[in-house]
Amino acid sequence: MTRHKLLKVIYIIIGSFSLALGTIGIFLPVLPTTPFLLLTAYFYLRSSERLYHWLVNHKVFGKYIHDYIKYRSIPLKTKILALVLLWPSIIVSLYFIPLFPVKVMLVCIASTVTVYIIRLKTRVEEQNVEEAV
Structure with a gap:
């Protein structure tokens, strides 16, 4: 596996872990949802266009990311x-x-x-x- 492909896989793993934490944060107030979803968007954008578009267009997660990116x-x-x-x-x-x-x-x-x-x-x-x- 080339270094570039390995880095993409690592980014997908980190992004997915961050997504899991963000999802838990929706139900558990101790974890902040938006920062984890923004981190997920960051890693997905750098590793998988398909995963990034899935995330920003998701019916639940997409609103968190869109609102924060648009309005800060x-x-x-x-x-x-x-x-x-x-x-x-x-x-x-x-x-x-x-x-x-x-x-x-x-x-x-x-x-x-x-x-x-x-x-x-x-x-x-x-x-x-x-x-x-």
Whole structure:
């Protein structure tokens, strides 16, 4: 296998792993979805045109990537929802997990995700034409 083909395979593997983490992030607030999907898009773009087009046109994943690439921001309601789901799930996890180092790790991850979300540019959603009239 040539070096170029090997690199493409490695990129597909990394992109697929990132996609898996992004998918888990949809259901588990501790993992941020958008950064993993953007990382997936990065690796798929450099390895497989077919996988990249599948990703950006996917009925679920495509919206995350399209909105972020187009606007470089997320709506305020998305920020609020992410934080409202994140912290209660972390607090419940802290209650049930007996290991102190794991508790510290969870708080660090949640804090990092919170800072990341807050620092993202907030997009003002466009109003419908009918609402504006």
